[in-house]
Amino acid sequence: MANKIPNRQVICETLVTLAQEDKDIMVLASDSRGSAAMAPFANAYPEQFVEVGIAEQNIVGISAGLAHSGKKPFVTSPACFLSMRSIEQIKVDVAYSGTNVKLVGISGGISYGALGMSHHSVQDIAVARAIPGLAIILPADRHETKRMTEALAVHEGGVYVRIGRNPVEDSYESDDYEFVIGKAVTMREGSDITIIATGETVRIALDAQAELAEAGVSARVLNMHTIKPLDEEAIVRAAQETGGIITVEEHSIHGGLGAAVAEVVVQQHPVPMRILGIPDEPAIAGKSTEVFDHYGISSSNIKAVALGMLRK
Amino acid sequence: MSSMELKSKAAQIRMDLLRMIHGAKTGHTGGSLSNTDILTALYYKIMTIDPAQPKWQERDRFIASKGHSVESLWCILADRGFFPKEELATFSQFGTRLIGHPNNKVPGIEMNTGALGHGLAISVGMALAAKKDARASRVFCLMGDGEQAEGSVWEAAMAGAHYKLDNLVGIIDRNRLQISGSTEEVMGLEPLEEKWAAFGWHVVSIDGNDIDALVEAFESAPAVAGKPTLVMANTVKGKGVSFAENVPHWHHHVPNDEELAKALAELEAVINSYSQEGQVQ
Numbered sequence: 001m002a003n004k005i006p007n008r009q010v011i012c013e014t015l016v017t018l019a020q021e022d023k024d025i026m027v028l029a030s031d032s033r034g035s036a037a038m039a040p041f042a043n044a045y046p047e048q049f050v051e052v053g054i055a056e057q058n059i060v061g062i063s064a065g066l067a068h069s070g071k072k073p074f075v076t077s078p079a080c081f082l083s084m085r086s087i088e089q090i091k092v093d094v095a096y097s098g099t100n101v102k103l104v105g106i107s108g109g110i111s112y113g114a115l116g117m118s119h120h121s122v123q124d125i126a127v128a129r130a131i132p133g134l135a136i137i138l139p140a141d142r143h144e145t146k147r148m149t150e151a152l153a154v155h156e157g158g159v160y161v162r163i164g165r166n167p168v169e170d171s172y173e174s175d176d177y178e179f180v181i182g183k184a185v186t187m188r189e190g191s192d193i194t195i196i197a198t199g200e201t202v203r204i205a206l207d208a209q210a211e212l213a214e215a216g217v218s219a220r221v222l223n224m225h226t227i228k229p230l231d232e233e234a235i236v237r238a239a240q241e242t243g244g245i246i247t248v249e250e251h252s253i254h255g256g257l258g259a260a261v262a263e264v265v266v267q268q269h270p271v272p273m274r275i276l277g278i279p280d281e282p283a284i285a286g287k288s289t290e291v292f293d294h295y296g297i298s299s300s301n302i303k304a305v306a307l308g309m310l311r312k
Numbered sequence: 313m314s315s316m317e318l319k320s321k322a323a324q325i326r327m328d329l330l331r332m333i334h335g336a337k338t339g340h341t342g343g344s345l346s347n348t349d350i351l352t353a354l355y356y357k358i359m360t361i362d363p364a365q366p367k368w369q370e371r372d373r374f375i376a377s378k379g380h381s382v383e384s385l386w387c388i389l390a391d392r393g394f395f396p397k398e399e400l401a402t403f404s405q406f407g408t409r410l411i412g413h414p415n416n417k418v419p420g421i422e423m424n425t426g427a428l429g430h431g432l433a434i435s436v437g438m439a440l441a442a443k444k445d446a447r448a449s450r451v452f453c454l455m456g457d458g459e460q461a462e463g464s465v466w467e468a469a470m471a472g473a474h475y476k477l478d479n480l481v482g483i484i485d486r487n488r489l490q491i492s493g494s495t496e497e498v499m500g501l502e503p504l505e506e507k508w509a510a511f512g513w514h515v516v517s518i519d520g521n522d523i524d525a526l527v528e529a530f531e532s533a534p535a536v537a538g539k540p541t542l543v544m545a546n547t548v549k550g551k552g553v554s555f556a557e558n559v560p561h562w563h564h565h566v567p568n569d570e571e572l573a574k575a576l577a578e579l580e581a582v583i584n585s586y587s588q589e590g591q592v593q
Contacts, residue, residue, distance in 0.1 A: 053470070055467040057463075058464060062436050062440065064433075068441075069369075069437070069445070088427050097416055
């Protein structure tokens with residue numbers, strides 16, 4: 001059955017549950033309580049909700065001040081603005097100052113579809129990766145989003161999270177698994193090649209794995225939900241054991257998951273690699289699936305790329 | 313501390329920071345001299361703090377949004393016992409904690425600042441947290457006047473008034489000079505007091521190098537319940553050193569041996585005059 005629950009709604013529901021016990025949890029919005037699906041939290045805990053208005057620099061600074069006084073702020077704001085309009089506040093007030101702020105970028109990647117490059121967020125991972133001390137997480141589906149939110153509520157330190165706007169098909173059968181920040185999840189074991197995906201592209205990688213299995217290829221699928229700190233050990237093991245890696249992401253091919261994995265592979269165990277993502281251009285407008293297909297972020301293209309690599 | 317002791321202390325801090333900058337051969341001299349009286353009033357008279365417990369939850373908070381004139385703050389924190397005075401000799405040297413901007417690895421520093429236009433938003437968050445926790449803590453945020461050109465200052469100004477943060481005191485070191493010259497030539501700010509008032513703040517305009525006036529302004533905040541206070545501290549850049557006053561070049565000029573000796577002699581004379589006055593009284 002198709003999943004109808006977007007990840008932003010899962011974050012809100014999980015925070016509503018957690019905030020019953022933990023009065024230090026706070027949610028901040030930049031006129032985004034609707035788009036972040038945070039209205040139920042705002043209604044349930046008005047004292048733990050702060051509306052900042054359309055001011056992304058301010059929302060990060062205020063959150064840093066709240067965190068400094070022992071609060072556990074979750075900032076919810078469109079990923080495109082949160083990650084770049086306020087990047088200096090993220091660098092200085094959150095990462096450099098070591099404050100416990102969770103930055104939740106909503107409607108990330110190209111999930112704002114037809115709104116264009118101003119609203120697409122496909123540089124955010126690259127920007128966030130360059131900031132020391134900032135963790136980066138992209139949950140794969142609603143189950144992982146729930147587990148991640150629970151983990152974030154007890155994690156000390158600055159984290160940038162990116163989720164999309166629309167419901168995504170499940171990658172996990174349930175939320176009954178261990179989510180550890182910084183530890184990749186092996187979604188499928190495999191020996192011929194490894195597909196490493198993050199966020200909503202994990203579902204695509206799993207579909208590609210099934211198609212490859214039909215063609216007689218054993219593909220490993222790693223869900224790299226945490227891009228920083230990166231699970232280098234899982235990457236090196238994949239390189240050693242499967243001899244080739246394909247990365248898949250809803251992000252520019254510059255500076256994202258593929259680049260992060262390549263930095264590890266090239267320095268620790270060089271093997272052939274392919275990076276699938278958005279090329280260096282303003283992404284074409286359209287629905288997620290249309291845009292993904294256009295750029296080859298699809299199970300059929302992953303399969304073709306894998307077969308091409310294996311023929312060599 | 314008495315009024316006279318505060319004034320004498322400010323002169324001593326000025327001597328300390330000049331020696332420190334001279335020794336390090338780097339520093340923001342002009343802005344540190346202009347804000348010394350503000351910091352002296354806060355750290356020796358106004359703020360509830362405990363150097364032995366820098367993270368005591370009930371303390372008042374100070375945020376140096378104009379982080380580049382941290383020199384006076386380093387000297388004051390050392391003098392108040394947050395860290396040993398000998399460490400001032402490491403200012404700006406390789407591997408030091410006492411860098412050219414506030415650094416929260418040093419006891420007494422709340423947050424890392426230095427990028428302009430950040431401090432007030434952080435202070436709003438701190439003041440909001442104090443309100444939510446029903447703590448009496450006040451938050452003092454020192455901004456530069458050149459910094460007022462940053463849009464993020466006004467985002468935070470809006471939020472401070474919106475959330476009725478009368479435990480928040482913004483202070484502008486209005487010395488009218490920034491690195492490229494007069495603030496009014498670089499990017500006109502006037503009428504600055506009216507702008508803050510229009511943003512919903514209670515504005516108090518004083519001589520920012522008059523410690524008595526500073527103490528009175530800070531003690532009386534909040535003068536209006538439900539409104540944050542903005543203290544427009546009209547200061548002189550380079551204050552206390554005759555040949556540095558109002559000279560843009562002293563923004564980050566380092567005194568040479570001769571200038572240092574002359575400046576120290578002037579400040580020594582100030583301290584002596586207070587001490588004689590004290591004996592007469």
